[in-house]
Amino acid sequence: MNQSVISAQNLDLTFQTNDGPVHALKDVSLDINAGEFVSFIGPSGCGKTTFLRCMADLEHPTGGQITVNGVSAAEARKARAYGYVFQAAGLYPWRTIGGNIRLPLEIMGYDKADMDARVARVLELVELAGFERKFPWQLSGGMQQRASIARALAFDADILLMDEPFGALDEIVRDHLNEQLLKLWARTEKTIAFVTHSIPEAVYLSTKIVVMSPRPGRITDVIESPLPKDRPLDIRDTPAFLEVAHRVREGLRAGHVDD
Amino acid sequence: MRQSFLPVLTVVSTIFLIWYVAAIWLNAPWAYDKATRSGAELTTQTLIADTWSQEKPKLPAPHQVGAEIWKTTAQKKITSKRSLIYHSWITLSATLLGFALGTGLGIALAVGIVYNRTMDMSVMPWVIASQTIPILAIAPMIIVVLNAVGVSGLLPKAMISMYLSFFPVVVGMVKGLRSPDTMQLDQMRTWNASPHQTFWRLRLPSSMPYLFTSLKIGMAASLVGAIVGELPTGAVAGLGARLLAGSYYGQTIQIWSALIMAAALAATLVGIIGVVQRLTLRRMGMA
Numbered sequence: 137m138n139q140s141v142i143s144a145q146n147l148d149l150t151f152q153t154n155d156g157p158v159h160a161l162k163d164v165s166l167d168i169n170a171g172e173f174v175s176f177i178g179p180s181g182c183g184k185t186t187f188l189r190c191m192a193d194l195e196h197p198t199g200g201q202i203t204v205n206g207v208s209a210a211e212a213r214k215a216r217a218y219g220y221v222f223q224a225a226g227l228y229p230w231r232t233i234g235g236n237i238r239l240p241l242e243i244m245g246y247d248k249a250d251m252d253a254r255v256a257r258v259l260e261l262v263e264l265a266g267f268e269r270k271f272p273w274q275l276s277g278g279m280q281q282r283a284s285i286a287r288a289l290a291f292d293a294d295i296l297l298m299d300e301p302f303g304a305l306d307e308i309v310r311d312h313l314n315e316q317l318l319k320l321w322a323r324t325e326k327t328i329a330f331v332t333h334s335i336p337e338a339v340y341l342s343t344k345i346v347v348m349s350p351r352p353g354r355i356t357d358v359i360e361s362p363l364p365k366d367r368p369l370d371i372r373d374t375p376a377f378l379e380v381a382h383r384v385r386e387g388l389r390a391g392h393v394d395d
Numbered sequence: 396m397r398q399s400f401l402p403v404l405t406v407v408s409t410i411f412l413i414w415y416v417a418a419i420w421l422n423a424p425w426a427y428d429k430a431t432r433s434g435a436e437l438t439t440q441t442l443i444a445d446t447w448s449q450e451k452p453k454l455p456a457p458h459q460v461g462a463e464i465w466k467t468t469a470q471k472k473i474t475s476k477r478s479l480i481y482h483s484w485i486t487l488s489a490t491l492l493g494f495a496l497g498t499g500l501g502i503a504l505a506v507g508i509v510y511n512r513t514m515d516m517s518v519m520p521w522v523i524a525s526q527t528i529p530i531l532a533i534a535p536m537i538i539v540v541l542n543a544v545g546v547s548g549l550l551p552k553a554m555i556s557m558y559l560s561f562f563p564v565v566v567g568m569v570k571g572l573r574s575p576d577t578m579q580l581d582q583m584r585t586w587n588a589s590p591h592q593t594f595w596r597l598r599l600p601s602s603m604p605y606l607f608t609s610l611k612i613g614m615a616a617s618l619v620g621a622i623v624g625e626l627p628t629g630a631v632a633g634l635g636a637r638l639l640a641g642s643y644y645g646q647t648i649q650i651w652s653a654l655i656m657a658a659a660l661a662a663t664l665v666g667i668i669g670v671v672q673r674l675t676l677r678r679m680g681m682a
Contacts (some may be wrong), residue, residue, distance in 0.1 A: 194581050213587055220585040222578050228602050232677035239596065240586045271680045 141205060141295060141327045142168040142191055148199030149186060149353075160186045160350030161197065166346060166355060170294070173321055173328045175338035176346045177384060184331045185389075188297050191218050191329060206293070216244060218295035219288030223303050225280035227272040227287075233259070234268035237287045241287070244291055258286040261320055275337020278309040289324065296328045302337070314340055315369055322365070335388075339363075339381045340372060347387035357387035414457050414587025421453040422446035455648045463652040476632070479656055485633040487660060489549055489621040494614055495555020500557060501564025501604075501613070508565070509572040509598070510590070510655035519569075526562050530620065531553065535627040552624035552633075559620040560613035567609030604681060614664045623655060633662075 161183045166173050182366035187317045188196040190202055198213040204212035208291055216288065227236045230326045234255050245267040259265050262282040272280055288296060314337060321328055328330055332338050338345050339361065347357040363371065371377050416663040419442070430437045437445075447456040455463075464479060471478035504522065507514040534555050541551040575597050583593045625635025634653045641650035 192585055194584060213585065216587055218585070220582065225579060226578055226582055228597075228600070229681055243583075243586050243588045243592050243596070273680060283577065 139170045140167045140221070141164075141170050141172075142203070142329065144187075144190070144200065144202045146200035147187070147190065147197050147202055148192065149195060149197045160195075161190070162352035162354045164200070164353070164355055166358070167342075168327060168329060168350070170327055171325055172249070172344055173330065173342050174344045174346060175330045175332055175342040177332055177335065177338045177349060178348035178353075178388065179350055181350040181353070182348040183350070185299055187326060187348075188299055188329055188331050191295075192297055194217060216291060217293055219291070219293045220296050221281075221285055221288045221296070221298040223299045223300045225272070225277075225284040227280055229272055232269050232271055233264065233275065233283050234285060236272070237290050240287060240291055246291070254290050258289045259324070261273050261289060262286040263316065264289060274282070278305055278311075278313060281305065284314065285317075285320075289320075289326075290391055294326055296326045298328065298330045303313060303332070310337070311369060312335075317341065318367060332343075332355050335384050336372060337382050339384060340367065340369075345380070347384055349388070349390070356390060359383055359387070410455055415447070418452065418454045418456045419443055419446045422449055425449060425453070430554055451645045451649055455651050459648050460651045460655060463648045464655060467609075467652065474585060479637070479652065482634050482637050482653070483586050483656055483660060484619070486621050486625065486635065486657070488635070489552035490556055490614075490660075490664070491622055491665040493562050494547060494617040496553060497557040497560030497617060498564050498610065501561040502568055503611070504561070504565045505568030506573055506594075510594075522562060523563050525558070526678045530559060530623055531626075533558070534620075534623050538624065538627050552621050555624035556617040556620035563609040563612040563616065564606075567605040568602055571605030571609075572598045574601045574605065577598050578622055581653035589678075600679065603679060604676060607675070610668050611665050611672075614668055618657065618661050618664065637681065 144164055144166045146371070147161050147164040148159075151158045151160055151236065151315050153347050164183070164187060176187060177265065178184050186195055190197050191209060193209040200252060201333060202209050205215075207215070224287060227233070228239065231239065237255045237258060241254060246254070256265070259268060262285055264282055264286060267279070267283075269277065275283065285298075285301065295384055302313050303356075318341060330341060343361050343365075345357075345359040346355055347359070348354065351358045359380060363376060397642075398429045421444060423446055426437065426442055429445070446452070448459070449455075450517070452459070460569070467477060467479040473480050473484075475481060502512075504518060508518055520609060537558070538553055541547070541554065572594075579601075580593070583597060588596070621633070622635040624636070625631075625633035627637055634657050637653040638650055641647070641653065
């Protein structure tokens with residue numbers, strides 16, 4: 137169980153812009169083990185999304201090394217090692233919910249019967265069974281985001297990368313989706329990397345919380361959560377939870393001293 | 396439909412009113428001229444009656460144009476050289492062929508521009524330059540050159556239609572094929588989709604609203620191209636030929652009836668595209 141799935145060593149990423157170089161990531165080292173739920177938290181510009189995009193081979197580090205499943209990020213992407221959930225659901229309006237989930241399966245060349253079975257299975261996982269034939273505009277924002285998670289789960293990838301997937305949703309929907317996401321994680325045993333800027337969300341979901349700070353983007357603290365794996369929503373009122381949240385807040389504050 | 400009835404009726408009756416008044420104003424000098432020569436006295440009533448019924452008026456009255464259209468459509472055999480339907484069909488066939496060619500060329504160029512950096516940098520200026528050349532200047536050249544290599548009839552006219560109609564399609568489709576945002580393209584990348592898959596599953600469907608808008612403009616331009624293409628062909632057949640023949644012999648009523656016919660044709664063609672657009676986009680959930 138303690139096998140490292142994503143491993144970054146001394147990762148650097150510098151964007152060349154018209155205003156000079158921007159250090160999006162500086163000397164970032166981190167290991168994510170199989171089955172972990174790791175949250176990345178920090179103010180905007182701290183490089184949390186950039187780091188996630190490096191894992192997905194959507195950005196290319198200018199220094200250091202990153203491996204996913206033991207191979208380079210590019211090879212892992214080509215082997216379809218991960219599902220990626222963006223901040224917006226990004227469903228195609230001209231495809232039904234089922235059609236949208238089928239899209240990556242079509243691209244990857246799954247056969248028809250297998251596709252149907254997978255669509256049914258993931259729709260059930262995100263509690264959207266019966267919505268296969270609906271179009272995206274017929275669903276609420278929260279349901280659309282669940283459909284996009286289902287799409288990322290439909291193919292055989294053991295890693296789920298999520299970039300503020302619930303950032304645009306209201307608090308009540310968000311709580312509900314967080315609860316569902318934990319259940320889903322327990323059932324699928326995937327490794328999840330999750331970017332957020334909500335402290336309660338990070339503490340509630342994660343087994344490991346990575347606190348980052350900006351200019352240059354770097355890791356300031358890595359917190360192993362002492363919370364049990366089974367987490368009802370009201371765990372957020374327990375002293376243990378508040379203590380972790382406090383430590384995250386301290387970490388964020390420390391990162392802010394220099395600006 | 397019902398809500399738009401009254402405003403449309405108002406606008407149409409205003410146009411007719413202005414048209415009739417303008418006919419009196421423009422045709423009155425000729426009426427006075429005739430009256431002076433024959434020594435007759437013109438009352439207001441006879442003046443108006445005369446200006447609305449001259450044989451070669453400067454501006455024919457709407458009912459004269461209407462009567463001419465009726466005479467040359469319903470009362471003539473379709474195969475007759477005097478049938479406006481026959482001439483419309485000649486123009487329509489060139490328009491449709493040119494439109495199909497122009498749409499094909501436009502989409503092909505757009506795909507090239509979006510996928511090939513060299514084409515992106517080099518083709519667009521030429522496409523824009525091609526539209527700055529007056530079509531009236533280049534149309535006879537196309538006809539003459541194609542005739543010299545043995546191509547005559549429908550195709551040269553269709554080429555001129557194509558020349559005008561490919562432009563809005565290129566511009567619209569380049570924009571349309573580039574309309575998927577970074578996130579959607581990144582998403583395709585996370586699935587390791589091939590460029591081919593990205594084109595058919597994302598770029599092409601995303602470009603549909605742009606395509607239909609371009610097709611409407613392209614269709615109207617195509618009709619203009621076909622009519623312009625008929626002018627230098629020696630006025631054999633087609634709405635353009637009717638316009639030219641009418642202007643040779645001062646047959647203003649014939650000119651106006653051909654013009655109205657061309658306008659009706661354009662409205663119908665663009666309307667058909669509009670219907671297809673509505674149906675397609677509604678089916679795609681993009682309307």
